[in-house]
Amino acid sequence: MKALITGSNGFIGSHLSTEFEKNGYEVIKSDLTEGGGNIAMDIMNPAVIQSVLEKYKPDVIINMAGQANVGLSWKKPQLTVQLNTVGLINILESVKAVNSEIRVIAIGSSDEYGSLKESGSNVTEDIPVKPVTPYAISKQAQELFAQLYVQSYGMDICMIRLFNLGGAGQSKGYMISDFSSGIAEVELGKKDVMSVGNLESARDYTHVKDACRAVRLIVEKGHVGEVYNICSGTTHTVQEVLDKLIAMAKTEIKVVQDPARMRPSDTPVVCGNHDKLTAHTGWQPKYGIDEILKDALTYWREQN
Template identity: 50%
Template sequence: MSGKALITGSEGFVGKYLQAELASNGYEIIRADIVSGPGVHSINLLDEGNVRELVSAEQPDVIFHLAAQADVGKSWKQPQATMQMNVTAAINVMEAVRAVKGKQAAILMVGSSDQYGNLGEAGASVSEETGMRPQSPYAVSKRAQEEMAKLYAKAYGLRICMTRSFNHGGAGQRTGFMIPDFASGIVRIERGESDCLLVGNLTARRDFTHVRDVVRAYRLIAEKGQPGEIYNVGSGKTYSAQEVLDSLISMAKCEVPVRQDPSRLRPSDTPVICCDHSKLTRDTGWEPELPMERILTDTLEYYRGLNA
């Protein structure tokens, strides 16, 4: 496909990797984010006119809509802001595409496996046909974003593909997610800045994919995905939090005392959620390539390099 690609949320964790993936495959990249910087269009996605101006001026071939309020905890404290950022912003992007005179951009709308919620043991193999039980304002907002995208694809003929992306990681991911929390905590202990790693529930099993594999999936969906379709993006392999922790501790440069913190326990934690990516593989040929160990080493080395 190549051509001109607009990335919303271009300066975030995934956005930076997507820039590299697209650049290496011949795309011209338009960067758009709430933050400003050289070569970045500083944009408020809640300003419909601002979004229309950018899309009209740049005339992208494809829009990767990554920008989101993705903090589950924050979504409980700021549900209105979460719905605005994750639903209203997406509507503004779709309306901007509708309003363009001339070529209409294809859109990749990024959703989350959080939309599935707590499936119990049924989470052992989750396909796009699996029922959804969103259990946080964040998950509800992503479900609403997806429903609006499906509606716009059907009602207006917009070329929209949607994802339900499972956990992903790698160098540069901020704390607030399990692997960066473990890795940064281990680094603090290595530096003598902490004497113990506090943890929550270690039995839950999650599907993890390297962010480089995820952005490759996004590119392939944009190029080969079927408009109006939803694609699970995940590795199809699960690891318990205990297994992740043990692997990271085995890479540590010192002993790592661990203590369970009751405040980190979440009774609603789903016991297991594993991605069935067969639809994605069938339509695009995508398969995960980088192993779990690469996510862990990349993340640990990233935090070792911070303020070194």
């Protein structure tokens, strides 16, 4: 089996390449620029996508390229929709033109569920989505296009909604990587204290390696046209994550709460339900929060 991975230089894309290679796939890695085993394939350029499909003839495309940052999506909504929504349409149009039998995996986010208020404790795929950020709207829109191409052209597409991930290689801008990099900096004396915001919210965290195994199983066993949550089905509060990381630190960590970052979340708990994924593929998470945090902290110690 030949798998074309877009965004393979990114956090998830790099782990995904390893997961597929380890499991006997021939992997074509692609990102904006060539190098380190990657080919260059800009998902904004349909002609380039088509020529890659004609040349490499993949059996499956996993689209990990995109604009993954919710904060940036408020500053750059056009770019976010271009990369996350138009990027997938470019891939789908290229697949339709070259070989519509290629399986495509479209990557969405738990952010599509949006403001869940008090009803976030068992988030199944069929609860109504209410996207409330440009990022979430771009992800919901790409999913709707994926569904449209399944219904209108009979294409072989599975859709994924990824919940919070953690592990080695995640950039700053996510809670686990921000805390881990902060602790690594305090350990090295680069700063004295860690500044934190609201510690109450409880979220669902999956190890990036478990998520990548889930993506591979969806490639192999996922049903056409289905949306799959990838989540652990358990939650941890921000306070719990912070306490665990502080317990792993090599030095005393002073924490200050930054009033500017104390916005209360209107969704106290987000806990995903992965029953459909498990029923269709047998997937279960293997790693818990401790491994997620240990791998994130080790990564940030190596970066500093």
